[in-house]
Amino acid sequence: MFYRENGQFKTTYQSDQQIFAIPQDRWAILAIIAFAFIGIPLLVDEYLFRAILIPFLILSLAALGVNILVGYCGQITLGAGASMAVGAYAAYNFLIRVDGMPALAAILLGGIVAAAAGIVFGAPSLRVRGLYLAVATLAAQFFWDWAFLRIKWFTNNASSGSVSVADINLLGWTISSPTDKYLFCLGILVVFSLAAKNLVRGAIGRQWMAIRDMDVAATVIGIRPMYAKLSAFAVSSFYLGVAGALWGFVHLGSWEPAAFSIDRSFQLLFMVIIGGMGAIAGSFFGAAFIVVLPIFLNQMLALVGGWFGVEVSIALVSHIEIMVFGALIVFFLIVEPHGIARLWSTGREKLRLWPFPH
Amino acid sequence: MNLRKLAIAASVSAIGLSAALVSPAATAAEEQFFPVLAYRTGAYAPNGAPWANGFVDYMKLANVRGGVNGVKMIWEECETAYATDRGVECYERLKAKHGGATAVQPLSTGITFALTEKAPVDKIPVITAGYGRSESQNGAVFGWNFPLVGTYWSGADVLVQHIAKKEGGFDKLKGKKIALVYHDSPYGKEPIALLQERGKMHGFDVSLLPVAHPGVEQKATWLQIRQNKPDYVFLWGWGVMNSTAIKEAQATGYPREKMYGVWWSGAEPDVKDVGEGAKGYSALAMQHGAEPNSKVIKEVLASLHAKGQGTGPKEEVGQVLYMRGLISAMVQTEAVRVAQGRYGKGKRITGEQMRWGLENLNLDQKTLDALGFAGVMRPVHTTCIDHMGSGFARIHTWDGKKWNFSSDWYEADQKVLRPMVMLASAKYASEKKITPRTPEDCKK
Numbered sequence: 081m082f083y084r085e086n087g088q089f090k091t092t093y094q095s096d097q098q099i100f101a102i103p104q105d106r107w108a109i110l111a112i113i114a115f116a117f118i119g120i121p122l123l124v125d126e127y128l129f130r131a132i133l134i135p136f137l138i139l140s141l142a143a144l145g146v147n148i149l150v151g152y153c154g155q156i157t158l159g160a161g162a163s164m165a166v167g168a169y170a171a172y173n174f175l176i177r178v179d180g181m182p183a184l185a186a187i188l189l190g191g192i193v194a195a196a197a198g199i200v201f202g203a204p205s206l207r208v209r210g211l212y213l214a215v216a217t218l219a220a221q222f223f224w225d226w227a228f229l230r231i232k233w234f235t236n237n238a239s240s241g242s243v244s245v246a247d248i249n250l251l252g253w254t255i256s257s258p259t260d261k262y263l264f265c266l267g268i269l270v271v272f273s274l275a276a277k278n279l280v281r282g283a284i285g286r287q288w289m290a291i292r293d294m295d296v297a298a299t300v301i302g303i304r305p306m307y308a309k310l311s312a313f314a315v316s317s318f319y320l321g322v323a324g325a326l327w328g329f330v331h332l333g334s335w336e337p338a339a340f341s342i343d344r345s346f347q348l349l350f351m352v353i354i355g356g357m358g359a360i361a362g363s364f365f366g367a368a369f370i371v372v373l374p375i376f377l378n379q380m381l382a383l384v385g386g387w388f389g390v391e392v393s394i395a396l397v398s399h400i401e402i403m404v405f406g407a408l409i410v411f412f413l414i415v416e417p418h419g420i421a422r423l424w425s426t427g428r429e430k431l432r433l434w435p436f437p438h
Numbered sequence: 439m440n441l442r443k444l445a446i447a448a449s450v451s452a453i454g455l456s457a458a459l460v461s462p463a464a465t466a467a468e469e470q471f472f473p474v475l476a477y478r479t480g481a482y483a484p485n486g487a488p489w490a491n492g493f494v495d496y497m498k499l500a501n502v503r504g505g506v507n508g509v510k511m512i513w514e515e516c517e518t519a520y521a522t523d524r525g526v527e528c529y530e531r532l533k534a535k536h537g538g539a540t541a542v543q544p545l546s547t548g549i550t551f552a553l554t555e556k557a558p559v560d561k562i563p564v565i566t567a568g569y570g571r572s573e574s575q576n577g578a579v580f581g582w583n584f585p586l587v588g589t590y591w592s593g594a595d596v597l598v599q600h601i602a603k604k605e606g607g608f609d610k611l612k613g614k615k616i617a618l619v620y621h622d623s624p625y626g627k628e629p630i631a632l633l634q635e636r637g638k639m640h641g642f643d644v645s646l647l648p649v650a651h652p653g654v655e656q657k658a659t660w661l662q663i664r665q666n667k668p669d670y671v672f673l674w675g676w677g678v679m680n681s682t683a684i685k686e687a688q689a690t691g692y693p694r695e696k697m698y699g700v701w702w703s704g705a706e707p708d709v710k711d712v713g714e715g716a717k718g719y720s721a722l723a724m725q726h727g728a729e730p731n732s733k734v735i736k737e738v739l740a741s742l743h744a745k746g747q748g749t750g751p752k753e754e755v756g757q758v759l760y761m762r763g764l765i766s767a768m769v770q771t772e773a774v775r776v777a778q779g780r781y782g783k784g785k786r787i788t789g790e791q792m793r794w795g796l797e798n799l800n801l802d803q804k805t806l807d808a809l810g811f812a813g814v815m816r817p818v819h820t821t822c823i824d825h826m827g828s829g830f831a832r833i834h835t836w837d838g839k840k841w842n843f844s845s846d847w848y849e850a851d852q853k854v855l856r857p858m859v860m861l862a863s864a865k866y867a868s869e870k871k872i873t874p875r876t877p878e879d880c881k882k
Binding site for chain 2: 126127130131132135176229241242243244245246256332333334335336338339375378379393394395397398399
């Protein structure tokens with residue numbers, strides 16, 4: 081009913097090739113973005129900003145990066161955390177070693193360094209594939225973990241390997257309050273998501289997908305695997321590097337290599353698998369699922385206990401939280417192995433026909 | 439006349455009635471809220487739980503004793519599982535509840551690093567009794583951090599002094615080899631700077647042996663120790679890492695008498711399972727050891743556990759980590775008392791006022807005795823510049839069944855510590871663009 085397309089005619093190629101070809105979708109997305117920029121800062125308190133929304137935005141950006149590589153190009157990676165670490169530490173070094181370096185430029189340069197590192201550690205993908213590649217990318221994770229823990233130069237000789245940065249200043253706008261940080265991250269995320277959406281619709285995205293679906297066939301029709309795979313590694317690492325720099329600069333303010341450990345790599349991979357591989361929206365669903373759900377469960381359980389007048393100990397709550405969370409992962413993977421994004425798009429297709437399905 | 443009488447009677451009774459109505463509200467106790475960031479699950483739960491039990495028990499005891507000038511302590515627990523991101527989430531969740539948190543004690547160096555960034559904005563002091571950043575002793579730069587009673591640098595310094603004494607003087611340390619087996623996190627890495635500094639001074643060699651989280655995989659580390667045969671092993675572990683290290687030492691035949699742990703590696707959960715095998719293993723005592731016979735513990739048992747209101751198992755009351763929690767809660771309660779002395783007795787204080795209390799803490803022997811801490815700890819005296827308050831520590835040794843003190847008191851050498859603290863905090867100040875506080879700022 082909401083999706084009545086009768087009477088909507090596409091009269092130009094331009095209108096046929098839009099990102100959101102259906103006007104209802106377009107308006108809905110614009111409304112969501114407008115709400116995120118204007119509505120949320122008015123409604124939300126500090127706790128939601130600092131504990132939930134900012135981590136969600138930054139990890140969505142990181143999941144977007146992983147999705148480009150894993151979901152669109154089919155190259156499984158376990159080195160996502162390492163790319164984030166490279167971005168964060170590179171940005172930190174640009175900031176402290178170059179006088180007058182603006183923080184935003186340092187963050188983007190951090191992304192570029194991460195992209196370069198991603199190309200180097202993506203090289204094995206030209207020879208090995210599938211699970212073997214996943215094992216090969218572990219090398220990146222362990223190497224960078226080791227490098228940031230042991231090589232003093234990267235951490236500016238900090239006594240315990242932990243580095244810190246001051247608040248970001250962007251053209252006179254000091255980003256210090258939770259609202260500022262949220263808006264800054266949101267701005268970057270919107271720009272990067274739009275870029276990702278266009279990349280995967282364009283020639284390069286089609287090359288990635290061809291490689292993902294069958295690399296021999298892709299080579300036969302004239303796609304260069306080296307270019308396609310390494311460009312996917314570069315773009316993905318760039319996204320991850322920027323996300324890592326934001327995680328350090330905006331969210332934590334002071335961090336250590338443990339913030340980008342192998343756990344982070346697994347977390348990002350799970351986000352993409354649960355959210356939906358090969359779907360931009362899947363990155364957001366996955367990030368929401370992994371970041372928000374455990375905290376929500378944790379608070380809900382204590383609240384439910386309170387309704388029944390039972391004092392639930394925090395140990396019990398966190399045990400139940402882990403069990404329910406695990407059960408939900410299994411549930412979603414059984415109901416829709418292609419991820420929450422696929423559930424969403426099936427629902428949308430049904431809505432387009434409703435109330436008169438065939 | 440009658441009318442007047444009636445009017446007077448009415449107004450008198452009205453005043454009386456309103457007084458009766460108002461008085462319960464006026465005398466209703468003011469409350470002081472403390473978030474409790476605990477970990478009762480995960481790899482570090484055996485060590486985290488007793489600390490949290492002691493911490494909560496002392497606040498209960500303080501309330502039984504009548505609160506601080508009538509102000510009751512209230513608290514809420516949140517599970518962090520020793521994970522930094524969950525700890526930060528807990529802090530954000532609790533900081534504004536019940537009129538705002540007074541102070542926060544994260545019991546994790548990782549979470550402390552993260553909260554150090556937030557404390558000056560939220561104006562909530564971060565108390566890290568015996569952990570956290572060592573350079574945060576400098577209150578001029580770290581205005582909101584309070585590593586009360588000891589930092590890792592002061593602890594490592596005392597350990598070096600102890601082995602120097604055992605060897606017969608600092609000059610005898612020349613050419614000795616010390617291996618540091620540490621948890622590969624900011625926590626474990628804290629003492630490295632001091633040990634290397636001391637190594638340069640006295641000519642001993644420090645080899646660094648990191649152990650990855652959670653610390654159950656140490657075979658390679660101890661093979662290295664067997665090859666290098668260091669004269670001493672310092673253990674900077676937490677949770678299961680400690681008992682694993684001692685078991686590995688037993689397996690590789692490294693003498694436990696030459697192993698020294700930090701105060702987080704010297705409690706009952708670390709050695710209990712190894713039992714006899716850990717005999718001779720020593721660790722720093724952060725002033726206190728296991729104190730089942732102290733006056734305050736007897737009071738906790740009598741007024742809380744005997745009435746079924748205690749926290750955690752009764753057998754653990756008075757153990758090392760329980761005592762640490764107890765003392766951590768005691769210093770913060772006393773700081774509330776100090777702050778009330780300036781900002782109004784019997785009134786709720788804010789985080790900013792709490793900071794003043796923490797900076798002007800003066801726990802002399804008489805106060806400690808009155809609180810039941812006689813023989814447990816030494817006086818603590820903080821200032822605006824010195825946020826540590828006391829650099830004393832001693833050594834205790836496991837005899838197979840319990841911890842016994844095996845040394846006299848040592849005091850960390852400020853001549854070594856001070857320059858390092860100043861250097862590290864100046865670097866932090868320049869990174870974060872902080873202007874250090876002057877003595878005038880302190881008076882505010």
